Amino acid sequence: MTGIIGIVCVFVMVFGGYLAAGGKMGIIMKALPFEMTMIGGAAVGAFLIANSMSEVKHTLKDVGKVFKGPKWKTEDYRDLLCLLFELIRLAKQNAVAVEEHIEGPETSSIFTKYPKILADNEAVGLICDTMRAASMNYDDPHQVEEVLEKRxxxxxxxxxxxxxxxxxxxxxxxxxxxxxAVLGVIKTMGSIDQPPEVLGKLIGGALVGTFLGVFLAYxxxxxxxxxVKTVVEEDVHFYRLIREVLVTNLHNHATNIxxxxxxxxxxxxxxxxxxxVEEALKDVKSAA
Structure with a gap:
């Protein structure tokens, strides 16, 4: 919602201010299709040159984050803590019993309680890979933390x-x-024999190119x-929580700690x- 409000605000303030100052949209609207074709087309072409097709698809998909915001909400962090609590508690009680959950999370009675987390391959992979490594005696907290950080x-x-x-x-x-804009000036110079009112419109149309490039950029x-960068960086905290909990568990602290x-x-x-969190964990314990 804030993304849409921001876009509306940009257009209203820029063009509203221009009109309020006595500007006329005629020249801009006449030049806009041609300038947008040149500038937008060149920008798209340069983008395709600089990126592979998978990166292009990834970028187009991530544009939606401007409007959707971060993937993980407060309730998702609470659910993640409950999931980790169940897994760690079970691992402490019976190391063999937890293996069926980390080897087949898609059929696990624990993971399936939290479908949003289960649908995220990276979150599930971090949890299962780390707990699987611990069961294989790769349980040095500092080494595990370093591996998770690099990942x-x-x-x-x-x-x-x-x-x-x-x-x-x-x-x-x-x-x-x-x-x-330079191409517009070249076009204007080709009509230098025209009267001033014609040249004025041609120069104004050329300047629309400079305006459009700066406007789109900033x-x-x-x-x-x-x-997009802010949203991605915020979502990373979800995976860092997994690292903190599992590394703390390798230090042999109590599950609640x-x-x-x-x-x-x-x-x-x-x-x-x-x-x-305490209320959610009580529900987990009661269900168990």
Whole structure:
């Protein structure tokens, strides 16, 4: 919703201010289709040159994050803590019994309670791979933490590619606007024998190219890139919570302590309250 409001605000303030100052939309509207074809087409072409098809699809998909926001909400963090609580408690009680859950999460009675988490391959992979390694005596907390950190860094680097790709397009748009403006000036010079009122419209149309390049770069594409980056970075906290809880468990702390460490390491604005988590864990224990 905030993304849509922001876009509306940009258009209303820019063009509303222009009209309020006495500007006329006629010249802009006449030149807009041709300038947009040159600038937009060149930007799309450059984007395709710089990225593989899988990266193009990834970027187009991530544009939706501008409007949807972060994938993981406060209730998802609470559910993740409950899931980890059940798995760790079972592993402490019976190491063999937990194997069926980490080897087949899609049929696990624990994982299937949390369908949104189960649908995320990376979250499930982090949990299952780490707990599987611990069952194979690869349980040095410092080594496991280092491995998980490198894995998350690699995943975050890949996830941020969309933001980098959009920012590259945003950086190039002002220059492409100048290209379109120069072509407009060339067209104007070819009509230098025309009267001033004709030349004025031609020059105004050429300047629309410069305006459009800068407007798209700083009013739309650049903010889109920044928003995608913010959303990706916020979603990374979900996977960091998994790391904190599982590494704390390898230090042989009590299950409740592991869960609280994870909760405390969650950013404040998405952190479930202590009472909320306690109530959820009571329900888990009652169901068990």
């Amino acid at each position: 998350m860094e690699a995943n975050a680097h890949h996830a941020l590619h969309s933001s980098h790709a959009l920012q590259t397009v945003a950086d190039g748009l002002p220059a492409l606007g100048i290209v379109a 009013g739309l594409v650049g903010p889109f890139a920044a928003r 592991c869960i609280e460490v994870g909760r405390q390491n969650t950013p404040t604005h998405i952190r479930p309250s202590f009472a909320d």
